[in-house]
Amino acid sequence: MIAPEPLTPHALARRSLVKKGMVGGALLFVGGALPIALRATRLGPEPRGPLKLLSRSEHAVFSAIAARVVPGPAADPTWPSAEALDCAGKVDALLARAHPSIGREFKQLLTLFENGLVGLLIQLAPTPFTRLSPTDQDTRLEHWRDSRIVIFRTGYQAVVRLAHATYFSSPEVYPLMGYPGPPEVPAFPLR
Amino acid sequence: MTPGTIKRGQDISGNLTLDCDFCVVGSGAGGSVAAATLAAAGARVVILEEGGHHTRREFNMQEAWAYPTLYQDHGNRATEDLAIMILQGRTVGGGTTVNWTSSFRTPDRTLRLWADKFGVTGLDPATLAPHFEAVEHRLNIHPGSRDDVNRNNQKLWDGADKLGWRPELIHRNVKGCARLGYCGMGCPLDAKQSALVTYVPDAVAAGADLYANCRVTTIKRKGHRVESVSGEFLDEDLDRPSGRGITVHPSRGLVLAAGAINTPALLLRAGVGDDSGLVGKRTFLHPAVPMVGLFAEPVEGFYGAPQSVSCHHFADRGTNVGYFLEASPTHPMLASIAFPGFGDSHRHLAERLSFAQATIALMVDGQHDDPGGRVRCGADGRIRLAYPLGDGLREAARDAIKNMARLLLAAGATEVISLHAKPIHIRTDAEIGDLDRAQFGPNLHTLFSAHQMGGCPMGDDPKRSVVTSRGRHHQIENLWIVDGSIFPTAVGVNPQLSIYAHARLFAQAIARGG
Structure with missing residues (x-):
């Protein structure tokens, strides 16, 4: 198991997605500094290939989020899991091409999502996201989504949109949405 | 007339230094028609486009390919709080390559508002009409059926x-639309008459050279003139600088058409042209x-x-x-x-x-008291847009x-x-x-936006605008802006045709000497 990467003063000095005013800065500080934030991440399945941007633990955090965010076989066995569609791997590849500061901020966001102290603050549950039960993971996601603090809602949108984008752009789910897929045109004959 | 060429970043093996009459940054609705107009008038034109050169054979109608490849920020552009998702093209042809084909002339009441409240002169419906007609003819714009x-x-x-x-x-x-439904992912039939298949080929046929995968980073100003423009070629797979660069010396001028958001960001990053302090402010999105x-x-x-x-x-x-x-x-x-x-x-x-x-x-947005958004860009090139609702x-x-x-x-x-x-x-x-x-x-x-406007507004008062009512920068005599950033407010209709027509009018004036 790998602990989340601590945040350095240099990282805190940067303007970032989660550093919006005093609240964001304070969250980053306590999130990176206190031991409670360093409880180990549950790693889950191995990435399918070498990661380009995310660390092994960050990949695990996003995988855990995506598993709850997309329909998935737990609710309906006809839907593939986020893992089956490699949502985390696709997000890693996508953000590796983004501006480097966007990649850094996304990594910080995943650290916050996993952070037990942040969980304590918003959910009274000092447990890393990856170690929560599925029901409690959903509750934590709802806390982020419904927070009165904009940076939490921003963080929620970042992870949920990426999970949905990578999942629902996969041809494997087209039939489940009643979408037959692109029509046949001469340049791309249907197989 | 010797036709020009379209080169991709991977075609460039070393650093380039070029002389030309005009350098055009961007190949969308504004840049393409400006480049075609200037080249047709006999000028030597170099076009620099940050996006890649993708054509119909690649347009596979799959969102997983189209958005990361053809859109700004790989389809992830948004306001800095992620409250507004922003769909904006980044490919040869710019936004026109992924536009949903809706074509409207600028409403008369919008033109009146710009004249009455924002000091825009000489842009009345009658003045613009021949430019709308010409663009409508070239793009085969016709009434809907x-x-x-x-x-x-x-x-x-x-x-x-x-x-x-x-x-x-x-x-x-x-033209010959099969109504597939995938305009936003690039037309696989070339039925959509985007700049990719109209004004960009026109410009190249008239001698313009287009460099794709080329991100402009620096504008050098000497006194009241732009001296040179520099950029870096991007590795298309990594979207990172390839180590090869380009410097262009445009003897007659620089024409910016990188789009609202990117044009003001470029000026701010380069530290050029914000004499008014207005660059990047009053950005509008039709949220x-x-x-x-x-x-x-x-x-x-x-x-x-x-x-x-x-x-x-x-x-x-x-x-x-x-x-x-x-x-x-x-x-x-x-x-x-x-x-x-x-x-x-x-x-x-x-x-x-x-x-x-x-x-x-x-x-x-922008036609009442709402101030719109603000674009910022630091030395690292990261573009940020704040847009309070x-x-x-x-x-x-x-x-x-x-x-x-x-x-x-x-x-x-x-x-x-x-x-x-x-x-x-x-x-x-x-x-x-x-x-x-x-x-x-x-x-x-x-909330999302597919229409980006403002940030370098036009008008005759240098204290209230960045460029004149013909797109010329108030303080830099050989710098013009011909994209949606010149609009003082949101247009009130899908802005693509407005950008084409204004750019054509401005480019004709530029070709005549400004």
């Missing part, structure tokens, strides 16, 4: 018509708030011409911010990131995708979702759903009042 109307747009028509809101057919820039109607019969909004019907009944609301209604295609990824919720609640909507109709209300826009959004609910119910929807984090479900007219409790604010509901 009832045959263009898919079921997604038909619902919009039906609802607006029943309520007496006078829906209209949209003019489209297509679009969507509503989804569920129908008993299939709608299949992913097929057919994406936009063929509009409703401008609410465009002029007096002292309140106006909005206009259009339909949005419902491809799986685009719809899923707009749908609220996650897990099971999200799945219930996703499963009904083919029965969903999406109507959007595009708010006409003020009271005027929140009022408009609330009015819009209520009227969209009325429209969709009138069209026969069994249920209408607001795309809030906690969606509000409407099944009867009596429930529309429930939308009064809807909250508006960052990330409380879905």
Whole structure:
């Protein structure tokens, strides 16, 4: 198991997605500094290939989020899991091409999502996201989504949109949405 | 006349230094027509385009390819708080390559507003008319046909018509359109008459050289003139600098057409041209708030011409911010990131995708007291856009979702759903009042923008504008801007044709000597 990467003063000095005013800065500080934030991440399945941007633990955090965010076989066995569609791997590849500061901020966001102290603050549950039960993971996601603090809602949108984008752009789910897929045109004959 | 060439970043083996008459940055609606006009007038033109050169054989109609490849920030552009998703092209042809083909002339009342309140002179309907006509001819823009109307747009028509809101057919820039429905992912048939297949080839045929995968980073100014423009070629797979660069010395001038957001960002990054302190301010987005109607019969909004019907009944609301209604295609990824919720609640909507109709209300920002957004760009090149949703826009959004609910119910929807984090479900007219409790604010509901405008406004007063009413920079005599950033407010209709026509007018003036 790998602990989340601590945040350095240099990282805190940067303007970032989660550093919006005093609240964001304070969250980053306590999130990176206190031991409670360093409880180990549950790693889950191995990435399918070498990661380009995310660390092994960050990949695990996003995988855990995506598993709850997309329909998935737990609710309906006809839907593939986020893992089956490699949502985390696709997000890693996508953000590796983004501006480097966007990649850094996304990594910080995943650290916050996993952070037990942040969980304590918003959910009274000092447990890393990856170690929560599925029901409690959903509750934590709802806390982020419904927070009165904009940076939490921003963080929620970042992870949920990426999970949905990578999942629902996969041809494997087209039939489940009643979408037959692109029509046949001469340049791309249907197989 | 010797034709020019289109080169991609991977075709460039070393650093380049070029001399020309004009350097044009950007190859979308503004840059392409400017380059074609200048080249046709005999000027030596070099076009620098940050996006790649992608053509119809690559347009595979898959969102997983199209958005990361053809859009800014790999399809992830948004305001810095992620409250507004921004769809903006980044490829040869710019936004026109992924535009949904809706073509409107600039409304007369918008031109009057710019003249009356923003000091714009000489841009009346009669002056612009020949430029609209020329562009409409080149892009084969023609009145919409009832045959263009898919079921997604038909619902919009039906609802607006029943309520007496006078829906209209949209003019489209297509030739031989098969109405596949994938305009936003690049037309695989080249039926869409985008800049990619019209003005860019015209410019190249007239001798212009286009360099794709080339990001401009530096503009050198000497006194009141631009001396040179420098950029870096990008490795297309990594989207990182390849180590090869280009420096262009344009003897007659620099024409910026990188689009609203990127043009002001470039000036700010280069530290050039913000003498007025206005660059990047008053950026407008036509923020679009969507509503989804569920129908008993299939709608299949992913097929057919994406936009063929509009409703401008609410465009002029007096002292309140106006909005206009259009339909949005419902491809799986685009719809899923707009749908609220996650897990099971999200799945219930996703499963009904083919029965969903999406109507959007595009708010006409900037024509009242709302200040729009602000673009910033630091030395690292990261572009940030702050866009607060003020009271005027929140009022408009609330009015819009209520009227969209009325429209969709009138069209026969069994249920209408607001795309809030906690969606509000409407099944009867009596429930529309429930939308009064809807909250508006960052990330409380879905908002997106496909129209970016402002940030380098035109006008005759150097204290209130960045460029003249002919696009020339007030302080730098050989710098022009010919993209959507020049508009002092949102246009009030889909802005693509307005950009083409203004750029053509400006380019003709530039070719004559400014």
